[in-house]
Amino acid sequence: xxxxxxxxxxxxxxxxxxxxxxxxxxxxxxxxxxxxxxxxxxxxxxxxxxxxxxxxxxxxxxxxxxxxxxxxxxxxxxxxxxxxxxxxxxxxxxxxxxxxxxxxxxxxxxxxxxxxxxxxxxxxxxxxxxxxxxxxxxxxxxxxxxxxxxxxxxxxxxxxxxx
Amino acid sequence: xxxxxxxxxxxxxxxxxxxxxxxxxxxxxxxxxxxxxxxxxxxxxxxxxxxxxxxxxxxxxxxxxxxxxxxxxxxxxxxxxxxxxxxxxxxxxxxxxxxxxxxxxxxxxxxxxxxxxxxxxxxxxxxxxxxxxxxxxxxxxxxxxxxxxxxxxxxxxxxxxxx
DNA sequence: TCAGGTTAGTCCATAAAGTGGACTCAGTCC
DNA sequence: GGACTGAGTCCACTTTATGGACTAACCTGA
Numbered sequence: 001x002x003x004x005x006x007x008x009x010x011x012x013x014x015x016x017x018x019x020x021x022x023x024x025x026x027x028x029x030x031x032x033x034x035x036x037x038x039x040x041x042x043x044x045x046x047x048x049x050x051x052x053x054x055x056x057x058x059x060x061x062x063x064x065x066x067x068x069x070x071x072x073x074x075x076x077x078x079x080x081x082x083x084x085x086x087x088x089x090x091x092x093x094x095x096x097x098x099x100x101x102x103x104x105x106x107x108x109x110x111x112x113x114x115x116x117x118x119x120x121x122x123x124x125x126x127x128x129x130x131x132x133x134x135x136x137x138x139x140x141x142x143x144x145x146x147x148x149x150x151x152x153x154x155x156x157x158x159x160x161x162x163x
Numbered sequence: 164x165x166x167x168x169x170x171x172x173x174x175x176x177x178x179x180x181x182x183x184x185x186x187x188x189x190x191x192x193x194x195x196x197x198x199x200x201x202x203x204x205x206x207x208x209x210x211x212x213x214x215x216x217x218x219x220x221x222x223x224x225x226x227x228x229x230x231x232x233x234x235x236x237x238x239x240x241x242x243x244x245x246x247x248x249x250x251x252x253x254x255x256x257x258x259x260x261x262x263x264x265x266x267x268x269x270x271x272x273x274x275x276x277x278x279x280x281x282x283x284x285x286x287x288x289x290x291x292x293x294x295x296x297x298x299x300x301x302x303x304x305x306x307x308x309x310x311x312x313x314x315x316x317x318x319x320x321x322x323x324x325x326x
Numbered sequence: 327t328c329a330g331g332t333t334a335g336t337c338c339a340t341a342a343a344g345t346g347g348a349c350t351c352a353g354t355c356c
Numbered sequence: 357g358g359a360c361t362g363a364g365t366c367c368a369c370t371t372t373a374t375g376g377a378c379t380a381a382c383c384t385g386a
Contacts (some may be wrong), residue, residue: 001210001374003186003342004235010274012263013193013256020259023166023184023344030176033301035323039363047164049345054281054364066310075352075361076299082265082301088262090301091290093176095254096183100175103248111173112306112319127254128291132282138196138245138253141273157208160198164345166371202334212374217335238381240333246362 004119007063011157019063020092024048024056030093032066032086034112065089091125102143170226174320181254187211188218193256195229195249197275228252254288261287273284297298 007018021079043053050134057080060066065086068078082089101110101124102111115122128135145158170181183189190209199205202237207253220243228249231241245252264273264287272322279286291298 006186009195011190012260012267012273013190015267016259016263016281017186017189019185021168021178021186021189026180026184027174027176030174031320034306034320035325040361041323043363045177048315049347050364052344052365053334054342072362075362085266087301088265089258090304091258092255092262093288094290094299094304095252095258096179097175097182099251099255102251104175104178107314109309110175111309112175112322113309114304114306116292116294116297116299116303117305118297118299118303121292121294123292123294125290125299126293126294127257127288129282129284129286129287131279131286131294133291134279134281136257136281136288138250138281138354140280141253141257141277143197143277144278146272146274146276149272157194157197159275160204162198203332206334212376213335213338214375215373232385235333237383238333 009156010153018063019060020089022056024052025060026093026096028053028056028060029065029086029089030083030096032080033093034089037071037081039080042080060086091127094125095127173316173318182223182228183252185219187215188223189256189259191216191219191223192228192249192252193259195243195245196253197254200234202243205243223249254290255289258290266296 004018006014006021009015021027023035024046028042031042031045036045039053039057042048042057043050046053057066061068062081064083066080067083069081070076071079097110097112097114098155105111113122114124116125126135127137134140143159145155148154166254167181169177169184183192187209191205194208196203202216202220205211205220205316207214211217211219211268218297223232224243227246228264229243230246232244233239235240260273260275260277268274276285278284279288289298297303306322308318309315311317
């Protein structure tokens with residue numbers, strides 16, 4: 001299967017992976033949330049090759065996750081900013097941070113401390129149910145295939161039942 | 164920078180990326196949460212090469228995200244299961260699903276419907292603050308660098324301030 | 327007994343992607 | 357005019373992934 005074929009699948013994870021599924025995109029995204037905007041800053045901070053950085057940013061731009069905005073004329077220079085779609089990836093990076101902090105800095109102060117501006121507490125956001133407001137984890141959730149309906153092909157990769 | 168060097172960084176996102184940063188790991192993980200356990204099932208469902216699948220599973224095993232368990236003797240055969248550490252990646256996959264559903268199935272029924280077993284509602288989990296219980300997004304959170312303390316090297320990649 | 331099936335892999339030649347370092351372009355500052 | 361800045365491009369080279377055939381160890385039915 002080719003790289004870009006992923007974005008043609010009907011699975012949401014597959015389509016997300018088409019943009020984010022490589023060594024650098026998640027780190028890049030994380031740097032965006034930390035306020036980085038410029039080509040050379042990304043390159044210096046992450047230490048990836050300039051070629052790869054160009055390709056990643058282009059891909060993210062194609063998928064409307066980031067946009068280029070002019071920050072200077074003569075010569076015209078662009079910086080990169082997250083779009084609304086890009087900012088909506090925040091829960092992803094948050095999950096990565098929380099997980100990394102738990103398993104790689106167990107008991108220690110994690111490298112980055114996060115504060116909820118609204119209430120002023122230092123926290124790690126948690127996943128919860130919008131209906132009953134309880135915390136959710138893998139075992140309290142169950143996925144099922146969308147009911148078959150005309151026009152929609154069956155899923156290649158639905159849930160699996162065990163006896 | 165080399166692949167495995169990522170796991171030596173002190174950034175949680177970098178360390179997580181060392182295990183998850185490629186085209187297949189996220190999809191693989193998602194299949195795990197859907198109940199898939201066997202080598203051939205992963206291979207058939209995802210369509211990745213057997214070699215790559217072997218390498219990915221080995222990497223995840225090395226990082227204690229999955230474990231091999233015997234499910235049959237003579238011949239001894241193993242299947243793969245998530246460890247507790249692996250199950251803790253649920254928020255990550257949930258975030259990916261929610262995001263994909265929002266941007267690639269806008270208004271439509273997403274391919275997989277998720278139910279919160281505890282309360283019985285079909286939902287998409289949301290990220291919230293464990294202190295004030297409000298929903299959080301990128302703009303309501305602010306990261307800061309951990310205070311410098313003896314023995315700890317400064318961060319390579321801390322937050323960036325803008326004027 | 328023997329052909330065919332099952333399952334989790336390995337092997338290998340080829341193709342695709344990433345790397346590092348030099349180079350470009352347009353303009354500024356001294 | 358020479359050095360500097362910042363966002364890239366170019367290219368030879370290395371690292372990874374791919375697809376398809378093949379193996380090992382057993383079971384099943386004829």
